Amino acid sequence: MAAASIAQRGGIATPGSGRALPVAVVTLAILLVWYLGAIWLNAPQVIDRYGDQPWTWQQLAADSWSMDRPVLPAPHQVMAELNKTVFQTAVTSKRSLVYHGWITLSATLLGFVLGTLLGILLAVGIVHVRTLETSLMPWVITSQTIPILAIAPMVVVVMGSVGLTGLLPKALISMYLCFFPITIGMVKGLRSPDVLATELMHTWNATQTQVFWKLRWPAAVPYLFASLKVAIAISLVGAIVGEMPTGAQAGIGARLLSGSYYGQTVQIWAALVMGSVLAGALIALINLAERLTLRAMGAQT
């Protein structure tokens, strides 16, 4: 969203035009491509089933949009599956996507909280202790080039073998993924007060603690929220991938895996949409918190 406002300030946007219409048009175009793609990808199977019978294009379209196990399900099929598993099924049932979504969400949130705390702690250390900055900072960056997400299932299995099961292994993976943007953003934010402000604090004989709470921390809050948005998104990804090992019973990742084993494409897509809705909702929540906090701190919007 920030990029969009930059684009508008850059003078690309023509005056008097909103964003709703373009977004709607692009969304419609995507839906259209999706429906056409569904015909294109599913048609070979449908035609195969017709055999020697004569068929019409309308019939082909209708049939390729209503297959049981389509190569690409049409959007309305995914919606129907969502409706069935979200609203028509009891929340406690194993067939309910709300149940699976909740399992994933709880791991995401726990990992997010842990990762945020770790990230802020590291950033405070790096900003205040020179040795930590020179020795730790490069490793914070290197830590992210390790494809931890790829070994997430292993982490879950290994932790399970020593008795750690359930929420914690997944949350730890989320934590590992999310501390990074927080640390990077907070180091930048805690250093963002300009020299004049720090020197003013110095002339007032402020202690390091006072400088931290009255100058550095408030200055870092906008950076914190920008990082939180990135962090919650990858925290969700971490939780989903953590659910993929074969032992996992529940969660969006487990739905993806079982869908892929049994060729239930509609189920995979429904789980994907559910994950996307979760991601969107979490980011919207942080956006709201950001707006409220910044307004309380006296930001002009």
Add this chain to the structure above:
Amino acid sequence: MSRQLATGLGLAALLLLGCWWALRLVHGGPVGPGFWLLVLVLVAVAWLALDRLSAEPVTARIVPVLFGAWLLFLWEVVVAGFDVPRVLLPAPSAIGRTIANSLGLLRADFVQTFVRAVVPGWVMGCGAGFVVALLIDRSPFLQRGLLPIGNLVSALPIIGVAPIMVMWFGFDWQSKAAVVVIMTFFPMLVNTIAGLAQTSAIERDLMHSYAASYWQTLLALRLPAAMPFIFNALKINATLALIGALVAEFFGTPIVGMGFRISTEVGRMNLDLVWATIAVAALAGSLSYGLLALIERMVTFWHPSYRRRR
């Protein structure tokens, strides 16, 4: 040579000697509380040495390397000293031995995953994102429609398309490359669009006063200004691509590949080989990231974040 540097180097030498002694002790047999006291003293010495060395600009560059080696040492000592079961965490020395013993296997996995899936997927995904961004550059309408959607999609758990891609493109590297293409496309698109909007009106007016055409403005002004954003996307995508390919291999592979190796060897509780594969992946990831950072520094030498260091 300043005094601080001399103390730092002296402490580092002392540290090296102490670590060597500790390693001999811990691999010689069971250790008692005296040994852990030695390790504690070494921790203090390491802190002092790193502190002195990071104060000197000459040695500040090697401090991260020392710190990394120090972490490896701690890992080794803790694993060997406490007899941590190999299933939970193998010692670095054991991982190193495994790497040396199974070079052929690791190379085959690396070629299958990195050379065949990650690199082509990364090139195609980044290329497509870049080209689409250029194509819609002239249409503000499409930009305003695609940017919010692109931002949204970048935040989605796209990795979930992995099982679908495996169904569509089969078990071999093509499906992994497809996952990589999808994962890398949107960060590149969003960053390029944002980067192309970086120039200010004054700069564009100047180009206009030179009677520069659209393409001249693009090549001489707007693309160079967009480079920091583009490299940002390239670096993000380097990590994403590796992750995408490895995770996609969990959903089905021929019997070679790093993701395949990780998932099967975990099943056989052969954790040494798993960690060896992870080490290879981490090395590949770090090297590509470092290479991109190097190229970025050469291309965007004018950017304030690099100029200030001189």
